[in-house]
Amino acid sequence: MMDVKDRSEDNQRELLEELRSHEKLTPKQRRAIEPQPMPEQPPEVRRHNIQEVPLGLSATAAMIEAYRCIDCKKAPCVSGCPVGIDIPGFIRRIQKGDFKGAIQVIRETNCLPAVTGRVCPQEVQCQAKCTVGKVHKDVSMAVSIGRLERFVADWERDNKQFEKPETAPSTGKRVAVVGSGPAGLTVAGDLVRLGHGVTVFEAFHKPGGVLVYGIPEFRLPKESIVQKEVDLLETLGVCFEMNVVIGQTITIDELLEEEGFDAVFVATGAGLPYFLGLPGEELIGVYSGNEYLTRANLMRGYGFPETDTPMVPSKNVAVFGGGNVAMDSARTALRLGAENVYLVYRRSREEMPARNEEIHHAEEEGVQFMLLNNPVRFHGSDEGRLKAVELLQMELGEADASGRRRPVPVEDSNFKVEIDTAIISIGNGPNPLVPATTPGLETSPKGNIIADRDSAKTSKRGVFAGGDIVLGAATVILAMGEGRRAARAIDEYLKTGKW
Ligand code: FAD
Ligand code: SF4
Secondary structure (H helix, E strand, O other): OOOHHHHHHHHHHHHHHHHHHOOOOOHHHHHOOOOOOOOEOOHHHHOOOOOOOEOOOOHHHHHHHHHOOOOOOOOHHHHOOOOOOOHHHHHHHHHOOOHHHHHHHHHOOOOOHHHHHHHOOHHHOHHHHOHHHHHHOOHHHOOOHHHHHHHHHHHHHHOOOOOOOOOOOOOOOEEEEEOOOHHHHHHHHHHHHOOOEEEEEOOOOOOOOHHHHOOOOOOOOHHHHHHHHHHHHHHHOOEEEOOOOEOOOEOHHHHHHOOOOOEEEEOOOOOEEOOOOOOOOOOEOEEEHHHHHHHHOOOOHHHOOOOOOOOOOOOEEEEEOOOHHHHHHHHHHHHOOOOEEEEEEOOOHHHOOOOHHHHHHHHHHOOEEEEOEEEEEEEEOOOOEEEEEEEEEEEEEEEOOOOOEEEEEOOOOOEEEEOOEEEEOOOEEOOOHHHHOOOOOOEOOOOOEOOOOOOOEOOOOOEEEOOHHHHOOOOHHHHHHHHHHHHHHHHHHHHHOOO
16 A cells, blocks of 8 residues: 555656646646645654754655746846846756756856755745745745755755866965855855965864854754865865964964965854853853854764763753744754753744744744743852843833834843753854954954955955955855855956956
């Protein structure tokens, strides 16, 4: 007897055959096709492992999903993509089963498709503009552009279809890239193709930036996805120098004046965690989201004792914040064995900045949301260990400058929750080391490097900057877009010497 999975696969194949039998489908017929669901690990299973949660579309499901695209003339989805991928162009190829052609279209503008297909907030970018979603008046009915992008990127990797791009003859020029996150990797890939020598300097022992130290394995596999992208850059000739802290090991001026680099691109990201500034924040058991995630991800604390980095076992964990870092921290704490994980957020669910998918996954996995609550102090034991957090209830008032309703304290509503671990995930600022050690490099009052948005030029000749260090904590695709624009400007500078 055919089991449920077989039957649904059979149904999908039948549906695909039927769609193919039509010489031409009308937009109405295309819009009537149901969105193809993403298979996932069940919540009760995945909360005990670190493997990826969504499993990826099958080839049949991807082709059916591609049939949902009505190939709009003006393609509003493209204007929603920060790197302007030819979205209908790659979807048309998937529909025909030409997966190789599809990934080639994506790679024209996006050098990390397996990453962006997984972590881009498509629901507020390309998919938010998709005509199909607009007609249904429901963004969840938009064509699943991100899932399709991920599908062809995985297909390319699994079938070893990647073609090494051609590189221009050597120009003899050398560029130093500081930081190996998405901005640094993109600029390195583009410049090496243009024939320039590129060395990426990274403070950590592994390249990838937030892709390896922040975003957890269950959302973005490290070895099979991020490291593969880095390997590819190495085969193109990019050199990676790990464990080099620019500003301490060597300065930007030394790179330019003594080490023979012709230009520098600074992509050091926003890795400086903000704290709440509350009494008791110094207690043992209080972490920043960045430290917690770095220990768990980059240092592979989830594998202790097989791996070297211990993570203190937690029973009751409170995570403070409502963004992606908070969701990642809470879901990681569950996977590390916590019995209760509370997510404390001072506004309501509607104002949460995290992606809907992450909020939904966290809830499914058992994270307990404590909305409209704000911490006021942490309480500790005589030995200085965290024992509890005192919370104050909030209600929503008028909208503030961000357009979100302002949380207002409810008087005398304080109460305590017993916890042994607190993870503060309320945002990150720019790392101050490079600006502090580079005379002539101008920064904003918040400490971000000031750089021209088109040319990435800073106030210092030969020094370019982009990604989160310029934008503030933003997104992977925006950081990549910055890297791409910077590569063009650096190439121009190296060729003409004009500043
Ligand atoms: P980064 O990725 O921060 O990389 C900067 C690199 O520079 C780091 O490796 C750092 O070690 C290195 N560095 C810093 N100082 C020095 C120095 N002095 N010398 C040498 N190296 C140095 N965005 C999304 O689009 N989707 C998501 O789902 C998402 N989830 C996120 C989850 C978390 C936990 C975090 C923290 C961020 C998330 N983001 C997400 C944001 C996104 O990851 C960042 O916007 C993006 O990584 C910025 O890229 P970048 O290259 O500018 O910097
Ligand atoms: Fe296809 Fe939607 Fe883009 Fe139109 S807006 S081309 S339907 S993905």
